Amino acid sequence: xxxxxxxxxxxxxxxxxxxxxxxxxxxxxxxxxxxxxxxxxxxxxxxxxxxxxxxxxxxxxxxxxxxxxxxxxxxxxxxxxxxxxxxxxxxxxxxxxxxxxxxxxxxxxxxxxxxxxxxxxxxxxxxxxxxxxxxxxxxxxxxxxxxxxxxxxxxxxxxxxxxxxxxxxxxxxxxxxxxxxxxxxxxxxxxxxxxxxxxxxxxxxxxxxxxxxxxxxxxxxxxxxxxxxxxxxxxxxxxxxxxxxxxxxxxxxxxxxxxxxxxxxxxxxxxxxxxxxxxxxxxxxxxxxxxxxxxxxxxxxxxxxxxxxxxxxxxxxxxxxxxxxxxxxxxxxxxxxxxxxxxxxxxxxxxxxxxxxxxxxxxxxxxxxxxxxxxxxxxxxxxxxxxxxxxxxxxxxxxxxxxxxxxxxxxxxxxxxxxxxxxxxxxxxxxxxxxxxxxxxxxxxxxxxxxxxxxxxxxxxxxxxxxxxxxxxxxxxxxxxxxxxxxxxxxxxxxxxxxxxxxxxxxxxxxxxxxxxxxxxxxxxxxxxxxxxxxxxxxxxxxxxxxxxxxxxxxxxxxxxxxxxxxxxxxxxxxxxxxxxxxxxxxxxxxxxxxxxxxxxxxxxxxxxxxxxxxxxxxxxxxxxxxxxxxxxxxxxxxxxxxxxxxxxxxxxxxxxxxxxxxxxxxxxxxxxxxxxxxxxxxxxxxxxxxxxxxxxxxxxxxxxxxxxxxxxxxxxxxxxxxxxxxxxxxxxxxxxxxxxxxx
Numbered sequence: 087x088x089x090x091x092x093x094x095x096x097x098x099x100x101x102x103x104x105x106x107x108x109x110x111x112x113x114x115x116x117x118x119x120x121x122x123x124x125x126x127x128x129x130x131x132x133x134x135x136x137x138x139x140x141x142x143x144x145x146x147x148x149x150x151x152x153x154x155x156x157x158x159x160x161x162x163x164x165x166x167x168x169x170x171x172x173x174x175x176x177x178x179x180x181x182x183x184x185x186x187x188x189x190x191x192x193x194x195x196x197x198x199x200x201x202x203x204x205x206x207x208x209x210x211x212x213x214x215x216x217x218x219x220x221x222x223x224x225x226x227x228x229x230x231x232x233x234x235x236x237x238x239x240x241x242x243x244x245x246x247x248x249x250x251x252x253x254x255x256x257x258x259x260x261x262x263x264x265x266x267x268x269x270x271x272x273x274x275x276x277x278x279x280x281x282x283x284x285x286x287x288x289x290x291x292x293x294x295x296x297x298x299x300x301x302x303x304x305x306x307x308x309x310x311x312x313x314x315x316x317x318x319x320x321x322x323x324x325x326x327x328x329x330x331x332x333x334x335x336x337x338x339x340x341x342x343x344x345x346x347x348x349x350x351x352x353x354x355x356x357x358x359x360x361x362x363x364x365x366x367x368x369x370x371x372x373x374x375x376x377x378x379x380x381x382x383x384x385x386x387x388x389x390x391x392x393x394x395x396x397x398x399x400x401x402x403x404x405x406x407x408x409x410x411x412x413x414x415x416x417x418x419x420x421x422x423x424x425x426x427x428x429x430x431x432x433x434x435x436x437x438x439x440x441x442x443x444x445x446x447x448x449x450x451x452x453x454x455x456x457x458x459x460x461x462x463x464x465x466x467x468x469x470x471x472x473x474x475x476x477x478x479x480x481x482x483x484x485x486x487x488x489x490x491x492x493x494x495x496x497x498x499x500x501x502x503x504x505x506x507x508x509x510x511x512x513x514x515x516x517x518x519x520x521x522x523x524x525x526x527x528x529x530x531x532x533x534x535x536x537x538x539x540x541x542x543x544x545x546x547x548x549x550x551x552x553x554x555x556x557x558x559x560x561x562x563x564x565x566x567x568x569x570x571x572x573x574x575x576x577x578x579x580x581x582x583x584x585x586x587x588x589x590x591x592x593x594x595x596x597x598x599x600x601x602x603x604x605x606x607x608x609x610x611x612x613x614x615x616x617x618x619x620x621x622x623x624x625x626x627x628x629x630x631x632x633x634x635x636x637x638x639x640x641x642x643x644x645x646x647x648x649x650x651x652x653x654x655x656x657x658x659x660x661x662x663x664x665x666x667x668x669x670x671x672x673x674x675x676x677x678x679x680x681x682x683x684x685x686x687x688x689x690x691x692x693x694x695x696x697x698x699x700x701x702x703x704x705x706x707x708x709x710x711x712x713x714x715x716x717x718x719x720x721x722x723x724x725x726x727x728x729x730x731x732x733x734x735x736x737x738x739x740x741x742x743x744x745x746x747x748x749x750x751x752x753x754x755x756x757x758x759x760x761x762x763x764x765x766x767x768x769x770x771x772x773x774x775x776x777x778x779x780x781x782x783x784x785x786x787x788x789x790x791x792x793x794x795x796x797x798x799x800x801x802x803x804x805x806x807x808x809x810x811x812x813x814x815x816x817x818x819x820x821x822x823x824x825x826x827x828x829x830x
Contacts, residue, residue: 254287255309257316265324270331275359278324282363285317325368328360332375339382346386350488358492365494376493380508387481388512395474395520397455403464406435406530411581412605412642413649435530436605438612438681444469444536448543452476467524468536474517475544479556485509486553506555514559522566531574531609535616538567538631568631575638578609582645585652597665598771599673600653606646607674610689611681613639618683643689647696664704665769671697672775705783708765712758713787716747720793727800739801745809751791752812756822759784763826784823792816 153163182189264277287294288310291303304310335353339346365372452473453465465473489495489505528534545560582602617635650670654663674693683690709717723739762783770776795813802810 251304251307252309254284255304255307255313257284257313257320262316262320265320265327270327270357270360272356275357278328278363279359281317281320281324282366284313285321285367288314288317321367325364325371328364329371329375331357332360332364333378336375336379336382339386346383347484350484350492355488355491361492362494376505380505383485383509384512387485387509388516391474391478391513392516394455394477395470395517398453398465398470398473401453401455401458401464402470403466405466405533406528408529410435410529412436412578412609412646413581413585413602435532436608436612438532438608438615441466441468441532441536442616444472445539445543448472448540449476449547466536467528467530467533468540471521471537472540472544475540478513478517479544479548479551482506482510482556483548483551483553486555518559518562518566521563525566525570528570529574529577531571531578532612532616534567534571534574535613535635538564538571539616541567564631568634572634572638575642579638579642579645582606582642582649585649597657597662597669597769599669600650600666602646602649603670603673604677606642607677610639610642610674611678611683614678614683614687614689615681640688643692647692661704661707664700664707667700668697668704668775668779669770669772671700672770672772676772676775701779701782704779705786708762708783709787709790712754712761713751713790716751716794717790719743719747720790720797723797724793727797739797741807744798744801745807745812747794748809748812751794752814755787755791755814755819759787759822759826780826781823784826788816788819788823791819 153160261277261280264274265281268274268277288304291305293303332354335349335357338344339349361372361375364375453469457463458465486506489509493505495505525534541560541563545557548554548556585602613635617632617639650667654666657663657666671693675690675697678687678690678693763780766776766780766783770779791814795816798807798810798813801807
């Protein structure tokens with residue numbers, strides 16, 4: 087690799103030296119030429135600019151450059167070149183002479199080819215001229231084609247607009263024939279719609295946006311003025327036929343045993359475009375049709391509901407009358423044919439029973455009259471009202487949808503759609519009047535509360551259906567029901583408030599549960615059940631009614647407790663008074679528990695407090711009869727041992743008195759417990775209550791005796807007294823108590 091690199095460097099140096107030698111030779115040649123003179127003109131005056139340029143060109147020539155580099159004499163070189171040229175010329179001439187004939191023949195052929203090419207040129211020039219003319223004709227045809235295409239598009243556009251205009255204006259023969267004499271069917275509706283569109287289009291005073299009239303108001307066109315009278319006549323014929331058909335169909339609704347809903351859906355709604363046509367073209371005729379429909383449907387609906395109500399009233403169950411108050415006068419309780427008190431007086435008006443189950447089936451099927459008649463069923467008033475309201479809500483919803491689809495009245499409009507209000511105005515008034523007349527002779531407060539709950543439930547049903555037009559009717563019903571409920575509750579409260587001790591059962595007042603107590607407990611439990619299970623409403627009327635119900639329950643409870651106290655005060659002994667109050671308070675609590683009222687209820691809490699107080703009083707009264715001296719001794723001695731200032735003192739006990747008490751208790755306590763057991767069994771009809779009182783009484787006896795023993799132990803702490811052997815062991819007493827508790 088090193089030797090090759092060195093060879094390349096030596097070659098480059100030799101080339102650079104040869105170039106420098108050539109440049110020096112060129113400069114020497116230039117100096118020699120400058121020294122030459124031609125003729126008499128000195129060399130200094132000659133122009134060598136061209137020679138210099140030739141030399142530069144020769145220098146670029148490879149042969150000249152090579153000759154210069156090799157140091158060849160130019161004169162000799164020129165002579166050699168000239169000799170070579172002369173030799174080449176001679177050879178060329180010899181070759182030409184040798185090929186003369188062929189050259190001549192070639193020349194002839196060239197001449198003939200030249201003639202042919204001249205003819206071809208002339209022909210092509212003719213073709214070029216012809217093509218130039220054809221091109222101008224093609225350009226002209228193209229321009230004419232573009233113009234014709236524009237005209238065609240314009241004519242087609244005009245044709246389409248004119249066609250659309252004529253279709254909207256011209257009356258086809260089949261349209262005229264169908265509207266004049268054709269059957270009223272679905273095709274007739276299409277013809278009516280087409281006629282309505284033509285009438286609306288011809289009547290436009292401004293150019294339509296679709297451009298079908300080409301910027302001209304359709305009413306101002308000659309075609310419209312020509313077709314206008316024909317449209318007017320055809321419209322009059324269509325109006326007359328549509329009016330006759332709708333009025334005839336509406337009149338069919340009055341026929342007996344007609345399925346109104348089917349006629350509405352199959353005949354009126356299907357041909358609702360006829361009414362819309364009348365409404366747009368002849369509002370007075372449309373108003374006539376609407377008025378006829380309102381009058382017909384108002385009579386049909388009111389007659390159907392009146393007949394349904396009358397049929398339901400024949401199956402109404404009479405639950406209460408004006409004598410069904412908590413306290414009833416003795417004359418009202420006597421039989422018609424006897425002077426004795428009728429103790430079988432019913433109390434259905436105070437017992438809720440299964441009546442509240444109607445609130446769980448508000449949307450159930452209404453009562454079917456033929457089924458009720460076949461089965462001989464009777465229904466309370468709240469069931470009848472629910473059935474009527476169910477029919478009313480379903481019918482009203484159906485009519486609401488029909489008025490929207492047929493008359494085009496907007497839903498949830500304020501005020502409500504006039505057609506709907508006018509159709510049901512008479513029916514709603516009739517229902518309100520019937521309910522009001524019923525309430526004049528209704529004394530069933532539970533039924534009225536159930537009716538209020540049914541009305542609220544139906545209001546919620548219609549709210550879910552998004553039909554609120556019956557809210558005013560529901561408010562009116564509620565305003566009828568709550569005041570009557572208040573009157574009945576006032577009658578109950580008044581009967582309790584004005585009652586005296588003279589209301590006796592069977593001629594004498596016993597210590598057992600009074601009938602007023604049972605009636606009050608049933609009524610209060612029923613009202614509380616309905617009040618607790620009611621889904622609170624947020625409207626003002628419901629809140630006011632709930633508050634009124636709560637106040638009435640509180641007032642009735644207060645008056646009832648006062649009445650029981652007055653009845654107890656009429657008994658001769660305090661023991662009988664306690665037994666009477668305990669039995670009645672316990673009866674209230676037992677019934678409240680059976681009806682599912684919780685411990686947190688105000689009624690339950692109140693009567694539990696009253697019962698506890700009377701139980702304590704009865705226990706003290708019962709023990710005082712057999713152990714009065716012992717109890718008085720214990721209480722008096724305990725006060726001496728623990729005076730009011732809190733300092734403990736020594737009991738001052740008489741030994742003879744204590745000994746007498748010990749011997750007396752030891753000899754009578756078992757017999758006394760048997761007597762107490764018998765008294766409790768005879769006094770309290772509720773065994774559970776009697777067992778609790780017996781346990782409490784005997785437990786209190788055991789406590790008193792234990793306290794008596796404690797006092798003895800305090801008095802004789804070191805040595806028992808002589809009578810200690812007569813003390814009864816508390817364990818023995820406890821075993822005796824357990825024996826009576828089990829037997830009870």
